[in-house]
Amino acid sequence: xxxxxxxxxxxxxxxxxxxxxxxxxxxxxxxxxxxxxxxxxxxxxxxxxxxxxxxxxxxxxxxxxxxxxxxxxxxxxxxxxxxxxxxxxxxxxxxxxxxxxxxxxxxxxxxxxxxxxxxxxxxxxxxxxxxxxxxxxxxxxxxxxxxxxxxx
Amino acid sequence: xxxxxxxxxxxxxxxxxxxxxxxxxxxxxxxxxxxxxxxxxxxxxxxxxxxxxxxxxxxxxxxxxxxxxxxxxxxxxxxxxxxxxxxxxxxxxxxxxxxxxxxxxxxxxxxxxxxxxxxxxxxxxxxxxxxxxxxxxxxxxxxxxxxxxxxxxxxxxxxxxxxxxxxxxxxxxxxxxxxxxxxxxxxxxxxxxxxxxxxxxxxxxxxxxxxxxxxxxxxxxxxxxxxxxxxxxxxxxxxxxxxxxxxxxxxxxxxxxxxxxxxxxxxxxxxxxxxxxxxxxxxxxxxxxxxxxxxxxxxxxxxxxxxxxxxxxxxxxxxxxxxxxxxxxxxxxxxxxxxxxxxxxxxxxxxxxxxxxxxxxxxxxxxxxxxxxxxxxxxxxxxxxxxxxxxxxxxxxxxxxxxxxxxxxxxxxxxxxxxxxxxxxxxxxxxxxxxxxxxxxxxxxxxxxxxxxxxxxxxxxxxxxxxxxxxxxxxxxxxxxxxxxxxxxxxxxxxxxxxxxxxxxxxxxxxxxxxxxxxxxxxxxxxxxxxxxxxxxxxxxxxxxxxxxxxxxxxxxxxxxxxxxxxxxxxxxxxxxxxxxxxxxxxxxxxxxxxxxxxxxxxxxxxxxxxxxxxxxxxxxxxxxxxxxxxxxxxxxxxxxxxxxxxxxxxxxxxxxxxxxxxxxxxxxxxxxxxxxxxxxxxxxxxxxxxxxxxxxxxxxxxxxxxxxxxxx
Numbered sequence: 001x002x003x004x005x006x007x008x009x010x011x012x013x014x015x016x017x018x019x020x021x022x023x024x025x026x027x028x029x030x031x032x033x034x035x036x037x038x039x040x041x042x043x044x045x046x047x048x049x050x051x052x053x054x055x056x057x058x059x060x061x062x063x064x065x066x067x068x069x070x071x072x073x074x075x076x077x078x079x080x081x082x083x084x085x086x087x088x089x090x091x092x093x094x095x096x097x098x099x100x101x102x103x104x105x106x107x108x109x110x111x112x113x114x115x116x117x118x119x120x121x122x123x124x125x126x127x128x129x130x131x132x133x134x135x136x137x138x139x140x141x142x143x144x145x146x147x148x149x150x151x152x
Numbered sequence: 153x154x155x156x157x158x159x160x161x162x163x164x165x166x167x168x169x170x171x172x173x174x175x176x177x178x179x180x181x182x183x184x185x186x187x188x189x190x191x192x193x194x195x196x197x198x199x200x201x202x203x204x205x206x207x208x209x210x211x212x213x214x215x216x217x218x219x220x221x222x223x224x225x226x227x228x229x230x231x232x233x234x235x236x237x238x239x240x241x242x243x244x245x246x247x248x249x250x251x252x253x254x255x256x257x258x259x260x261x262x263x264x265x266x267x268x269x270x271x272x273x274x275x276x277x278x279x280x281x282x283x284x285x286x287x288x289x290x291x292x293x294x295x296x297x298x299x300x301x302x303x304x305x306x307x308x309x310x311x312x313x314x315x316x317x318x319x320x321x322x323x324x325x326x327x328x329x330x331x332x333x334x335x336x337x338x339x340x341x342x343x344x345x346x347x348x349x350x351x352x353x354x355x356x357x358x359x360x361x362x363x364x365x366x367x368x369x370x371x372x373x374x375x376x377x378x379x380x381x382x383x384x385x386x387x388x389x390x391x392x393x394x395x396x397x398x399x400x401x402x403x404x405x406x407x408x409x410x411x412x413x414x415x416x417x418x419x420x421x422x423x424x425x426x427x428x429x430x431x432x433x434x435x436x437x438x439x440x441x442x443x444x445x446x447x448x449x450x451x452x453x454x455x456x457x458x459x460x461x462x463x464x465x466x467x468x469x470x471x472x473x474x475x476x477x478x479x480x481x482x483x484x485x486x487x488x489x490x491x492x493x494x495x496x497x498x499x500x501x502x503x504x505x506x507x508x509x510x511x512x513x514x515x516x517x518x519x520x521x522x523x524x525x526x527x528x529x530x531x532x533x534x535x536x537x538x539x540x541x542x543x544x545x546x547x548x549x550x551x552x553x554x555x556x557x558x559x560x561x562x563x564x565x566x567x568x569x570x571x572x573x574x575x576x577x578x579x580x581x582x583x584x585x586x587x588x589x590x591x592x593x594x595x596x597x598x599x600x601x602x603x604x605x606x607x608x609x610x611x612x613x614x615x616x617x618x619x620x621x622x623x624x625x626x627x628x629x630x631x632x633x634x635x636x637x638x639x640x641x642x643x644x645x646x647x648x649x650x651x652x653x654x655x656x657x658x659x660x661x662x663x664x665x666x667x668x669x670x671x672x673x674x675x676x677x678x679x680x681x682x683x684x685x686x687x688x689x690x691x692x693x694x695x696x697x698x699x700x701x702x703x704x705x706x707x708x709x710x711x712x713x714x715x716x717x718x719x720x721x722x723x724x725x726x727x728x729x730x731x732x733x734x735x736x737x738x739x740x741x742x743x744x745x746x747x748x749x750x751x752x753x754x755x756x757x758x759x760x761x762x763x764x765x766x767x768x769x770x771x772x773x774x775x776x777x778x779x780x781x782x783x784x785x786x787x788x789x790x791x792x793x794x795x796x797x798x799x800x801x802x803x804x805x806x807x808x809x810x811x812x813x814x815x816x817x818x819x820x821x822x823x824x825x826x827x828x829x830x831x832x833x834x835x836x837x838x839x840x841x842x843x844x845x846x847x848x849x850x851x852x853x854x855x856x857x858x859x860x861x862x863x864x865x
Binding site: 001017018021022025029030032033034035036037044047074075082087090091094096097098099101103106134135136139140 | 357421491541544767770772
């Protein structure tokens with residue numbers, strides 16, 4: 001075990017975990033930030049998507065030891081009160097079915113829109129293709145990304 | 153108006169309940185607001201219980217319990233809508249709370265698309281009963297007849313112009329005798345049912361609040377990850393846990409049956425512990441192979457059954473007399489459910505009480521099995537329902553909950569058993585591999601004989617003998633064979649019909665093509681035969697089937713050909729709902745794209761159109777996705793896929809670009825919606841792919857064949 005100082009949603013945390021512990025499990029089990037979900041553990045489904053220095057990454061495959069001083073943002077910290085344009089859009093389009101993958105979808109969409117405020121249909125598909133929705137709310141996700149883009 | 157007996161005669165009593173919470177490390181709060189945008193009223197700490205389904209606060213807020221498990225079918229929104237409708241309140245004043253497993257509610261099950269259908273009357277009665285008690289209390293206060301009082305949006309009025317709110321009269325209403333019968337609204341007067349209402353959990357979902365079983369955590373809880381036999385048919389011979397115990401955070405290793413659980417302070421430590429176990433396995437039963445299943449299922453298709461499911465007329469004779477016979481075989485593999493939230497369950501077994509919580513579609517049945525396993529009284533066991541990250545049938549089986557209870561019982565600590573994705577996919581309960589052989593005979597252009605033989609792994613009946621085209625053919629025979637196996641199979645979204653419909657609707661399309669008929673007209677003609685000249689038994693309403701077929705044809709411009717667009721038709725009846733679909737594909741840079749699906753649905757009264765459209769769109773993409781890619785094979789008893797790097801699920805890029813849903817207007821009671829759009833989807837796609845390529849798709853997953861075709865385009 002070792003101590004790591006990490007920055008999550010603007011707060012500093014000290015955690016005592018093995019260096020190979022993925023950020024996902026530090027967030028969920030050590031910091032009780034359970035909005036970030038486990039889906040596959042091998043960066044194939046996108047349920048665990050968080051931002052590191054603003055860029056969407058799969059937290060299941062990033063060891064805590066590799067984070068250093070970089071800033072982690074999770075779904076809990078995307079906005080103070082759930083009013084990020086992407087969150088607003090998700091609500092407006094009533095996207096979720098089971099809802100399990102949606103935090104990852106939202107974090108991925110927010111990262112896309114930060115880089116490209118008006119993505120084309122193809123760019124949305126390309127960017128969102130790494131996130132599985134087992135309930136297949138893909139049409140609503142697509143619509144919500146467009147809505148979010150219009151709210152920016 | 154219809155009078156409904158309430159079946160309640162006890163006097164109600166005032167029970168002041170405080171807001172929920174407590175006991176959790178994480179703030180699990182079962183309350184959800186229906187109007188996330190507005191915090192119109194402060195959430196009160198005291199509520200008056202009117203009946204098991206609802207409680208009312210003085211400020212007029214109403215909490216409605218959602219009794220059934222929520223797996224993404226959105227009953228947590230739809231069920232309270234039905235109660236609120238008859239209670240006659242503003243939806244904006246409603247809070248929703250997930251009910252635990254309780255004797256107050258019947259059929260707390262998520263399965264068979266039956267949540268709304270089976271509780272429709274009960275939910276309406278609960279709301280109407282509460283409304284009547286509120287009215288009776290107000291009438292008593294005003295010293296007038298209850299029949300002279302009216303309600304609207306949570307306010308009771310009388311002829312003198314006096315008004316009182318539900319909140320003001322609630323504590324008096326709770327003292328009223330429960331009326332023996334109540335009047336229900338006429339559907340035309342509905343103001344909530346039939347209007348689109350957003351998911352009541354939306355705020356929690358988009359801000360990442362704890363909701364799911366995997367999020368459940370209590371003080372002192374250990375995370376458990378189990379090692380199971382890697383192959384079906386294997387048993388545990390011996391194991392060495394030295395290395396596992398040396399991993400930081402691992403607190404215990406426990407063998408139970410042929411499985412070994414590693415308990416730890418974190419999920420990651422438990423997962424590492426599981427990987428560090430060194431186990432030796434031995435062959436207990438035969439280690440099976442998909443190639444053998446394939447061979448054996450095929451042989452069964454040509455075996456005569458001693459007890460056919462259906463046998464009208466004489467198909468054998470009709471085939472010898474036929475002037476045209478068409479026969480085809482369709483095949484599908486095993487499928488894992490792959491709920492995105494892997495199986496998990498919380499159990500705290502103490503001498504005093506057994507506390508359970510987690511994602512389960514069958515809480516009552518699971519509790520009863522756990523009572524038996526632990527030799528405990530059911531009354532000593534509580535079970536909280538968490539929101540589920542998908543179900544698709546997997547969580548009908550409480551195997552993981554039983555394991556959690558056994559591990560907690562053996563370890564003497566609260567435990568949350570967590571499956572890794574690999575555990576989830578390889579220690580599954582699967583959609584059985586199955587095959588169908590269809591054969592039809594025509595005489596003078598008329599369908600005279602229909603013969604279906606089905607064969608499935610561990611499945612009693614892989615057919616639906618009373619479904620279409622039953623009733624339309626004078627000589628009709630259906631047989632089903634079971635192939636015994638040690639691979640665990642079970643219900644997978646739209647059990648049996650998830651592939652049967654694909655096979656049947658592909659066959660119907662091919663038959664229409666072979667006899668030179670339009671596939672829509674061919675179906676309509678057969679249904680006219682059922683209406684005008686029925687043969688034998690059938691278990692569907694041909695008029696309703698015709699209704700959705702015509703609607704889908706009309707909305708999709710079936711009779712109008714578009715350059716470069718290839719269409720496929722399919723229609724199916726399941727879970728009491730009629731669905732017809734038209735898939736349109738086109739060729740884009742050498743690849744086939746699903747451009748659009750038009751879907752017509754007859755599901756009776758529509759409770760929540762927003763949720764309904766979501767279910768139907770999701771079911772279609774799910775059906776097409778699994779028809780294209782779903783494939784789990786076995787080698788020496790071992791599943792050959794274990795995670796999403798070697799098991800393909802449909803993603804956004806492969807999904808239809810547009811799905812338009814068209815509902816048949818209806819005053820009939822609501823029917824199923826969580827499953828019925830899935831069965832016809834595979835057939836609609838296969839038929840569109842044929843239109844585009846002139847090649848038939850007989851074997852799922854279609855993608856294997858499609859890749860070869862696209863190479864030659």
